[in-house]
Amino acid sequence: MLPALVYLALAAFAAALLGSLHAGRVVVLHLVLAVGAMPLIFGAMSHFIPVLTRTRAPGAWLGSLPILALAGALLAMAAFSLPDMLWGRYAGACVAASAAIAMLIWSRGRRKTMLGRPHPGLAWYEAALACLVLALLAILASAFWPQQWAGLRRLHLHLNTLGFIGLTAVGTLAVLLPTVAGRPDPEVGPWLRRHLPWAVAGTLLVAVGAAWFGPLAWVGAVAWAIPSGRLGVRWLRRYRAEILAWHGAAPLLAAALAGFGLSILFGAAATFMPALAPTSVFVAGFLPPLVSGAATQLLPGWRRPGAQGAWHTELRRRLGRFGGVRAVLFCVGGIAGGMAREGGLLLSAATLLWFILQAVAAMMNTRTIPQEKVR
Numbered sequence: 001m002l003p004a005l006v007y008l009a010l011a012a013f014a015a016a017l018l019g020s021l022h023a024g025r026v027v028v029l030h031l032v033l034a035v036g037a038m039p040l041i042f043g044a045m046s047h048f049i050p051v052l053t054r055t056r057a058p059g060a061w062l063g064s065l066p067i068l069a070l071a072g073a074l075l076a077m078a079a080f081s082l083p084d085m086l087w088g089r090y091a092g093a094c095v096a097a098s099a100a101i102a103m104l105i106w107s108r109g110r111r112k113t114m115l116g117r118p119h120p121g122l123a124w125y126e127a128a129l130a131c132l133v134l135a136l137l138a139i140l141a142s143a144f145w146p147q148q149w150a151g152l153r154r155l156h157l158h159l160n161t162l163g164f165i166g167l168t169a170v171g172t173l174a175v176l177l178p179t180v181a182g183r184p185d186p187e188v189g190p191w192l193r194r195h196l197p198w199a200v201a202g203t204l205l206v207a208v209g210a211a212w213f214g215p216l217a218w219v220g221a222v223a224w225a226i227p228s229g230r231l232g233v234r235w236l237r238r239y240r241a242e243i244l245a246w247h248g249a250a251p252l253l254a255a256a257l258a259g260f261g262l263s264i265l266f267g268a269a270a271t272f273m274p275a276l277a278p279t280s281v282f283v284a285g286f287l288p289p290l291v292s293g294a295a296t297q298l299l300p301g302w303r304r305p306g307a308q309g310a311w312h313t314e315l316r317r318r319l320g321r322f323g324g325v326r327a328v329l330f331c332v333g334g335i336a337g338g339m340a341r342e343g344g345l346l347l348s349a350a351t352l353l354w355f356i357l358q359a360v361a362a363m364m365n366t367r368t369i370p371q372e373k374v375r
C-alpha cells in the first residue's frame, strides 16, 4: 500500500505542476495537496505510529483510511470542476475529516495500550491530524456562515499547509535526516518536545491572523521560524557534509526544510507584496524535495520490509544519485515560483520527472539483486 501511495503522490505532483498553466488554481493545489500528499501522509502515519508507540503492526482496516481520505479529496476535486456539485465540497470535507478523526482516535488508543512514554514525534502527528480536522470543519462551517467565507477559506488554507502538512513534515524530518546520515541525534526527542508548542502556536496564529487579524499572522510566522530555523542551524552543525553532497537523500531533506521556511517567509512578505505566490513555493520548493527525499530513504524498506540487505542499499544508492543537484533545482524552482514566474513550477516539475524516471530505472535494474543480509 505505501509504495502505491508514494507513486500516486509523485504522479499527482508532476501532473499538477505540468498542468498548472492550464487548469484552475484550486484544482491544481488540491491535486498536489489533497490527492497527492494527504493519503500518503495517512499511509506514512499508519506505518510510523506503531514504531513511535512500540506497538504491533496495525490491522488491515487501517489501510482503508488513506483510501477514505483519497475519496474525500476526489469528491472535492469533482466539486471544484463541476458547477452543479457544490455539495461535493461538504461531502468531501466530511469524508476526509472522518478518516482524520479515525486515525486520531486510533493513535490515542495506541498511547493507552503501550508500555512507557511514546516517542515525542507522536504528539507532532496528532497535532497535525487535529489541524486537518479543524481545516475541514472550516469548510463545513462556511455552509452556515457564508458571510465569513473569505476568513474560513484562509483558515482552511493555513491549518492545512502549515498545520497538517507542516507539522507532519518537520516532525518526521527531525528524525529522518539523522537516520539518513547514519548518525542518530540523541537530542532529537527533547528537541521535538520543546519545539512542538512553538510550531502549534505559530500555525494557529498564522491561520487565525490571516483569516481575521493580520498582525497576529506575523507573530505566528516568527513563532514557526523558531523551530524550523533552529533545526536548520542544528543540521548544518551536525550534518553539513551529508547535506552539501552531490548524491543522497540528505540534500533533498535539507532543501525541503529550506522550502518550508521560504514558504513562511514569502507568506509574510506577501502581505505587502501581493504579487508573491507563497503557495507556489510550498508546492514547487517544499513538497517535491520532501517526498522525493523521503522516498529515497524509505521506499526500499517499504517495498521489501524486514531485514535490510544488499538490495536495499543498492536501490537507495541509485534513487539518491544526483539528489544534491535536484535539491538545488527544487530550491530555484520554488523561489522562482514564489516570485510568480511560471518557469519555476515547470523547473520543479521537470526535476520531479527526472526523479520518477530515475526511480523506475533503479527499480528495474535492481530486480535481480538477491536479498541477503549486508550488516
Ligand code: HEM
Pocket (backbone or CB within 6 Å): 025, 026, 029, 030, 033, 034, 037, 038, 072, 073, 074, 076, 088, 089, 090, 092, 093, 096, 136, 139, 153, 156, 157, 160, 161, 164, 165, 279
Ligand atoms: C479533502 C477535502 C477538502 C475539501 C472539501 C477542501 C475544500 C476547499 C475549498 C472549498 C476551498 C476554497 C476554494 C475556492 O476558493 O473556491 C479550498 C481551498 C484550499 N484548500 Fe482545500 N479542501 C480539502 C482538502 C485540502 C487539503 C488536504 C489541503 C492541504 C493539505 C487543502 C489546501 C487548500 C488550499 C491551499 C486552498 C487555497 C486555494 C487558493 O489559494 O485558492 N485542502 N479547499
